[in-house]
Amino acid sequence: MIDLIVAVLREATPMIYVAMAGVLAQRAGVWNLGLEGLMITGACAAVVLTEQTGSVALGLLGAVVASVILSALLWLVIEKLRANPIIAGLGLTGLGLGGTDLAVQAIYGSEGAVTAPAGIPTLGPGFGPFAVLDLLVVAMPVMVFALWVLLRRTRFGLRLAACGEHPFAARSVGADPARMRLIALLLGGALAGLGGAELSLGGLQIFSVGMTAGRGFMAFAAVIFGAGHPVGATFAALFFALVEYFGIKAQLVFGERAPRDFVLMLPYVATVLGVWISARLRGGVPLSSVEMRDG
Amino acid sequence: MRGRLLAVGRAVAFVALALVLCGAIFEAAGFSAPDMFASILDGAFLSDGALLHDMRWACPLFISATGVVIAFRCGYFNVGTQGQFYLGAIGGATAVALLPGLPAILVIIAALAMGMLFGALWAFWPGWLRIRSGTDEVITTLMGNFIAVLLLVWVTSGPLKDPSGSGQVTASPPVPPAFRISNDGGVSPIILGITVAVGIAAWVLVNRTAFGVLGGLAGRNPVMVTWQGARLSRLGLGAFMLSGGTAGLAGAMEVLGPDGRLVSGFSPAHGFTAVLVGLVANLSISGSVIVALFFGGLASASLYLPVIAGLPSAAIDMINAAIALFITSRAWPSRFRFRRVAR
Numbered sequence: 001m002i003d004l005i006v007a008v009l010r011e012a013t014p015m016i017y018v019a020m021a022g023v024l025a026q027r028a029g030v031w032n033l034g035l036e037g038l039m040i041t042g043a044c045a046a047v048v049l050t051e052q053t054g055s056v057a058l059g060l061l062g063a064v065v066a067s068v069i070l071s072a073l074l075w076l077v078i079e080k081l082r083a084n085p086i087i088a089g090l091g092l093t094g095l096g097l098g099g100t101d102l103a104v105q106a107i108y109g110s111e112g113a114v115t116a117p118a119g120i121p122t123l124g125p126g127f128g129p130f131a132v133l134d135l136l137v138v139a140m141p142v143m144v145f146a147l148w149v150l151l152r153r154t155r156f157g158l159r160l161a162a163c164g165e166h167p168f169a170a171r172s173v174g175a176d177p178a179r180m181r182l183i184a185l186l187l188g189g190a191l192a193g194l195g196g197a198e199l200s201l202g203g204l205q206i207f208s209v210g211m212t213a214g215r216g217f218m219a220f221a222a223v224i225f226g227a228g229h230p231v232g233a234t235f236a237a238l239f240f241a242l243v244e245y246f247g248i249k250a251q252l253v254f255g256e257r258a259p260r261d262f263v264l265m266l267p268y269v270a271t272v273l274g275v276w277i278s279a280r281l282r283g284g285v286p287l288s289s290v291e292m293r294d295g
Numbered sequence: 296m297r298g299r300l301l302a303v304g305r306a307v308a309f310v311a312l313a314l315v316l317c318g319a320i321f322e323a324a325g326f327s328a329p330d331m332f333a334s335i336l337d338g339a340f341l342s343d344g345a346l347l348h349d350m351r352w353a354c355p356l357f358i359s360a361t362g363v364v365i366a367f368r369c370g371y372f373n374v375g376t377q378g379q380f381y382l383g384a385i386g387g388a389t390a391v392a393l394l395p396g397l398p399a400i401l402v403i404i405a406a407l408a409m410g411m412l413f414g415a416l417w418a419f420w421p422g423w424l425r426i427r428s429g430t431d432e433v434i435t436t437l438m439g440n441f442i443a444v445l446l447l448v449w450v451t452s453g454p455l456k457d458p459s460g461s462g463q464v465t466a467s468p469p470v471p472p473a474f475r476i477s478n479d480g481g482v483s484p485i486i487l488g489i490t491v492a493v494g495i496a497a498w499v500l501v502n503r504t505a506f507g508v509l510g511g512l513a514g515r516n517p518v519m520v521t522w523q524g525a526r527l528s529r530l531g532l533g534a535f536m537l538s539g540g541t542a543g544l545a546g547a548m549e550v551l552g553p554d555g556r557l558v559s560g561f562s563p564a565h566g567f568t569a570v571l572v573g574l575v576a577n578l579s580i581s582g583s584v585i586v587a588l589f590f591g592g593l594a595s596a597s598l599y600l601p602v603i604a605g606l607p608s609a610a611i612d613m614i615n616a617a618i619a620l621f622i623t624s625r626a627w628p629s630r631f632r633f634r635r636v637a638r
Contacts, residue, residue: 081624094616101609106324261449268438279430
């Protein structure tokens with residue numbers, strides 16, 4: 001049981017950080033499909049900088065900075081050039097996936113994996129079965145709670161929600177929706193960068209090209225499943241991680257009888273189910289999808 | 296006419312902006328941007344036989360892009376082209392494997408039809424979830440892509456595995472030469488004929504039928520279309536399945552044509568590029584012809600770059616992505632906005 005909790009926490013934490021970036025953007029009225037790109041950029045920057053400088057702190061900082069810069073670019077394109085957020089987000093994802101591929105090849109020559117000499121510090125032997133959890137995993141509940149407070153209990157959070165739901169009304173009380181979105185996207189960029197860093201530096205301390213494998217999109221789905229609420233999105237991400245864990249377990253127990261490719265599909269299928277269930281429960285995208293998502 | 300010229304000018308300007316951004320990133324990564332662009336231009340359009348290679352990639356891209364245009368005009372963001380393309384390829388390969396004894400022409404027709412059917416079915420479930428319960432189709436079709444990639448791995452390493460094959464990439468046995476619709480070069484009268492036929496059919500559908508016109512209106516104002524008595528659900532499902540069907544056709548053509556077998560993970564950028572073709576063409580079928588040639592050139596350059604110029608092919612992915620980032624922009628930055636001259 002404790003093994004299960006530890007494994008699911010480690011699997012879910014990167015996705016949860018990225019999902020919190022999605023929650024911030026969602027509240028501000030932006031469907032951020034660039035999360036996958038932010039996550040892989042964070043993962044790449046963290047390992048490359050740690051490998052180059054030997055300092056994990058610098059690696060984390062680099063992940064945050066790179067992801068924040070990309071978020072600022074997304075904001076410019078959506079807000080100043082009035083691009084469609086969905087397509088622009090997918091473009092940002094492509095830029096992250098291609099850019100990290102290019103960067104790894106530019107620095108290390110051959111395409112493949114980069115190994116960092118050190119990872120994010122873990123709790124250590126004093127904590128029994130929890131010893132393998134690293135600091136970002138431990139900080140995760142605190143971060144989710146802080147975000148909940150920020151979004152639901154502060155003036156800023158309420159204004160942000162107003163900007164997302166009804167920009168006109170928000171403007172009439174003196175909030176500038178464009179600026180609020182910038183803040184939400186930059187803050188989210190920092191969180192998504194940390195999520196990416198946790199993915200690469202937290203476990204095997206390896207970055208490989210395309211290693212996010214849709215986790216950023218799953219984090220976005222967790223935001224939808226969790227109704228844009230930080231705690232809801234966290235539980236959605238935990239659910240996706242649980243499905244993945246059971247898939248791996250099934251393979252260990254049943255071996256050849258659990259076909260590997262179908263087991264790997266489980267998290268994606270769970271994501272589709274999650275989005276479908278939330279649409280059934282809360283009513284889905286209204287008819288005028290284009291209008292709404294152009295935000 | 297003026298509006299159309301403006302749209303073309305805008306598309307060109309944003310593509311140029313994307314190239315500038317990529318150039319800056321290439322420089323930052325330590326590559327020489329002018330060299331990079333010169334190599335891409337060379338590989339895409341100037342080297343010997345480049346135009347033939349462009350056609351090889353442009354034909355399937357154009358066919359998938361017609362489906363993208365149909366779905367996006369209806370207001371449905373079907374970004375699952377990649378998955379539908381893979382399912383179509385699986386369908387085509389399955390038909391070839393099941394019907395070995397029949398005359399070639401029947402097998403080819405059956406394989407292409409099976410590809411369309413599989414592609415359409417892979418678009419059907421996101422369409423159904425979208426229309427029945429409002430499930431966001433962007434997520435479901437994206438997840439469908441990931442599932443389709445794994446399905447293709449399973450098919451090529453299980454049911455359709457090449458018994459003599461070995462090594463890292465799994466693939467089906469080669470398609471018998473009699474059933475091929477082109478050689479490895481990928482340009483043949485049959486492929487060109489199918490591409491032209493799909494283009495004409497899609498153009499007529501979008502511009503000259505009630506389905507196309509209502510679909511275009513539904514993308515802008517679904518409520519009005521409902522009030523006029525059109526069945527939105529039928530319209531939407533039709534758009535989804537047509538767009539899946541065209542992607543599936545493109546996938547089956549790859550198997551019977553240039554690839555000659557079903558290989559896991561083939562043409563990984565096809566779906567995203569096809570969506571881009573439709574968007575850069577401003578969701579017009581006729582515009583997609585030219586745009587498909589441009590992106591076909593980029594696709595062939597991504598094979599040319601690592602081999603001839605020794606540069607990473609990820610550069611092409613970045614150019615595509617940067618174009619996606621900017622292409623839907625509807626405004627100029629205010630400082631650069633053209634002043635409207637008062638008459």
